[in-house]
Amino acid sequence: xxxxxxxxxxxxxxxxxxxxxxxxxxxxxxxxxxxxxxxxxxxxxxxxxxxxxxxxxxxxxxxxxxxxxxxxxxxxxxxxxxxx
Amino acid sequence: xxxxxxxxxxxxxxxxxxxxxxxxxxxxxxxxxxxxxxxxxxxxxxxxxxxxxxxxxxxxxxxxxxxxxxxxxxxxxxxxxxxxxxxxxxxxxxxxxxxxxxxxxxxxxxxxxxxxxxxxxxxxxxxxxxxxxxxxxxxxxxxxxxxxxxxxxxxxxxxxxxxxxxxxxxxxxxxxxxxxxxxxxxxxxxxxxxxxxxxxxxxxxxxxxxxxxxxxxxxxxxxxxxxxxxxxxxxxxxxxxxxxxxxxxxxxxxxxxxxxxxxxxxxxxxxxxxxxxxxxxxxxxxxxxxxxxxxxxxxxxxxxxxxxxxxxxxxxxxxxxxxxxxxxxxxxxxxxxxxxxxxxxxxxxxxxxxxxxxxxxxxxxxxxxxxxxxxxxxxxxxxxxxxxxxxxxxxxxxxxxxxxxxxxxxxxxxxxxxxxxxxxxxxxxxxxxxxxxxxxxxxxxxxxxxxxxxxxxxxxxxxxxxxxxxxxxxxxxxxxxxxxxxxxxxxxxxxxxxxxxxxxxxxxxxxxxxxxxxxxxxxxxxxxxxxxxxxxxxxxxxxxxxxxxxxxxxxxxxxxxxxxxxxxxxxxxxxxxxxxxxxxxxxxxxxxxxxxxxxxxxxxxxxxxxxxxxxxxxxxx
Numbered sequence: 001x002x003x004x005x006x007x008x009x010x011x012x013x014x015x016x017x018x019x020x021x022x023x024x025x026x027x028x029x030x031x032x033x034x035x036x037x038x039x040x041x042x043x044x045x046x047x048x049x050x051x052x053x054x055x056x057x058x059x060x061x062x063x064x065x066x067x068x069x070x071x072x073x074x075x076x077x078x079x080x081x082x083x084x
Numbered sequence: 085x086x087x088x089x090x091x092x093x094x095x096x097x098x099x100x101x102x103x104x105x106x107x108x109x110x111x112x113x114x115x116x117x118x119x120x121x122x123x124x125x126x127x128x129x130x131x132x133x134x135x136x137x138x139x140x141x142x143x144x145x146x147x148x149x150x151x152x153x154x155x156x157x158x159x160x161x162x163x164x165x166x167x168x169x170x171x172x173x174x175x176x177x178x179x180x181x182x183x184x185x186x187x188x189x190x191x192x193x194x195x196x197x198x199x200x201x202x203x204x205x206x207x208x209x210x211x212x213x214x215x216x217x218x219x220x221x222x223x224x225x226x227x228x229x230x231x232x233x234x235x236x237x238x239x240x241x242x243x244x245x246x247x248x249x250x251x252x253x254x255x256x257x258x259x260x261x262x263x264x265x266x267x268x269x270x271x272x273x274x275x276x277x278x279x280x281x282x283x284x285x286x287x288x289x290x291x292x293x294x295x296x297x298x299x300x301x302x303x304x305x306x307x308x309x310x311x312x313x314x315x316x317x318x319x320x321x322x323x324x325x326x327x328x329x330x331x332x333x334x335x336x337x338x339x340x341x342x343x344x345x346x347x348x349x350x351x352x353x354x355x356x357x358x359x360x361x362x363x364x365x366x367x368x369x370x371x372x373x374x375x376x377x378x379x380x381x382x383x384x385x386x387x388x389x390x391x392x393x394x395x396x397x398x399x400x401x402x403x404x405x406x407x408x409x410x411x412x413x414x415x416x417x418x419x420x421x422x423x424x425x426x427x428x429x430x431x432x433x434x435x436x437x438x439x440x441x442x443x444x445x446x447x448x449x450x451x452x453x454x455x456x457x458x459x460x461x462x463x464x465x466x467x468x469x470x471x472x473x474x475x476x477x478x479x480x481x482x483x484x485x486x487x488x489x490x491x492x493x494x495x496x497x498x499x500x501x502x503x504x505x506x507x508x509x510x511x512x513x514x515x516x517x518x519x520x521x522x523x524x525x526x527x528x529x530x531x532x533x534x535x536x537x538x539x540x541x542x543x544x545x546x547x548x549x550x551x552x553x554x555x556x557x558x559x560x561x562x563x564x565x566x567x568x569x570x571x572x573x574x575x576x577x578x579x580x581x582x583x584x585x586x587x588x589x590x591x592x593x594x595x596x597x598x599x600x601x602x603x604x605x606x607x608x609x610x611x612x613x614x615x616x617x618x619x620x621x622x623x624x625x626x627x628x629x630x631x632x633x634x635x636x637x638x639x640x641x642x643x644x645x646x647x648x649x650x651x652x653x654x655x656x657x658x659x660x661x662x663x664x665x666x667x668x669x670x671x672x673x674x675x676x677x678x679x680x681x682x683x684x685x686x687x688x689x690x691x692x693x694x695x696x697x698x699x700x701x702x703x704x705x
Contacts, residue, residue: 043482
């Protein structure tokens with residue numbers, strides 16, 4: 001298929017990770033918010049991690065040629081299709 | 085706030101659909117950031133469908149993803165398709181209920197079978213050019229064997245997709261996700277319709293590719309959503325050592341007490357576990373179920389197809405730490421917090437050790453809004469909420485949205501997996517085989533899209549069927565296990581014994597299914613009443629748990645199928661060898677691997693996977 005999965009995968013992690021990091025940054029002094037997670041600002045730390053992962057996936061996906069689009073000949077066109 | 089709470093209570097007393105609200109602590113308070121994260125996910129889900137639409141030129145693109153997907157993508161889809169709602173919620177629940185022994189469903193109950201299907205069976209599925217598992221049965225045996233498999237599979241996929249939908253809507257309702265946005269009595273219906281439309285949308289547009297891509301997204305979202313949950317949870321309870329100190333030893337060891345059913349939480353001894361779960365049920369599912377095999381069939385080459393289940397096995401092995409461990413943490417947390425109150429009940433597990441319940445909420449009666457109490461006057465805990473409760477307990481706003489997204493993603497792909505398997509089996513094995521044999525490829529592509537709509541509509545119907553009849557869930561699980569139990573014997577003989585005939589396979593399959601039914605009718609687990617749990621003919625044997633009964637039902641069904649297939653095959657005439665090339669092991673040239681280095685060969689990967697499995701079992705023995 002012409003769309004490399006790593007591109008949407010990278011993008012969704014970039015966006016969600018980005019949202020979480022920004023929110024985490026804005027709420028970094030809100031101690032009561034992070035009481036649940038034992039004082040750890042999960043939004044900031046985990047969000048950044050997701051952002052980095054997303055960036056990696058996106059860049060790899062952009063760089064690598066997925067497959068010629070469309071695949072020609074298709075695998076089933078090389079041989080005779082099964083008879084029914 | 086108090087007024088709202090009170091109003092809500094009164095409200096829920098009137099509407100059963102609002103049942104779980106009163107158990108505080110299982111209510112979500114979402115802020116805009118949580119909604120935003122969920123929205124991003126749904127935009128991507130549908131966006132992938134739209135992006136793939138232009139590649140759907142032939143029916144092969146739609147049903148088989150053009151056989152052009154790399155092995156690692158198929159591999160992740162292979163496990164994600166199986167990781168639906170019942171799986172995530174159910175494994176967390178079993179973790180809380182039975183302990184780490186639940187991971188046997190992921191270890192012995194999956195990994196050996198995945199290695200086997202990759203090494204030995206995939207060359208026949210992929211190499212035969214069959215487009216579905218029922219079609220393989222048609223090529224290997226005959227029309228009637230295909231028909232029985234195609235019809236039973238089509239019906240079961242629609243029903244399980246309906247169950248998935250129901251489970252999702254129920255959870256959304258229980259968590260009060262739409263509370264204040266949509267009137268409470270409509271939440272269930274809105275959830276069902278919304279999820280149906282989204283799944284329909286992306287499969288209608290992008291077919292199997294769309295489903296596979298979304299399953300990959302789901303895989304990474306589950307990891308991203310649950311890994312921090314486990315991490316923070318473990319910190320809270322003092323790590324694995326802390327859990328070990330809090331919980332009874334039977335819950336923290338996966339092989340402890342397996343010598344006898346009375347000394348472990350599952351109520352089954354190791355023979356039943358290894359043969360029933362590890363062999364018959366797991367091979368029956370992972371090696372023959374088109375829902376997962378379809379993902380491997382979409383791979384770009386035979387060698388990739390063989391790698392798919394092996395690649396899938398690696399994350400599969402570690403998934404217990406993401407979906408089962410939260411259940412164990414959930415019961416450990418509470419025991420910590422309430423250690424002042426002695427635990428005074430032991431009704432949940434037939435063990436001398438008392439069973440902690442942690443932060444698991446009490447089950448409430450949807451009609452009377454009262455806690456459910458069992459026959460001994462003890463409260464019944466709603467273990468199904470183990471994972472959702474963990475998310476609410478440990479996740480602050482923001483990452484909570486991510487955790488819920490992960491959960492929703494797993495529900496979506498559980499449905500989508502079934503719908504894509506259904507539309508393929510319907511179009512190729514039912515419509516093209518029995519209704520309209522000689523239509524154009526465009527027509528079958530069109531039919532696939534129509535079948536997608538049909539499958540989703542039937543799933544919605546199934547979801548309401550489950551809603552309206554209390555016991556139907558048990559009944560459906562029973563039907564699934566009875567139909568699936570004997571299947572593997574048919575495939576095993578078909579692929580590895582060239583003498584097996586179509587008549588033999590068909591008779592064996594029917595006999596095996598009947599054997600499962602009869603075995604279920606003659607045995608009963610524990611102190612259950614005769615009926616849906618078994619014993620409806622007469623009771624000749626008591627099993628110590630329904631799991632043990634289930635495992636032995638499978639063993640009986642498999643054995644009967646094996647024997648009957650062999651006997652009937654011996655008295656009927658086999659097909660000539662020339663027709664079976666590519667379908668039977670002894671008549672098929674070994675897959676060409678000469679150009680691969682030793683470390684690229686699927687067998688090497690399989691051995692590595694099995695070694696890791698043994699290591700994990702030793703660590704958690």
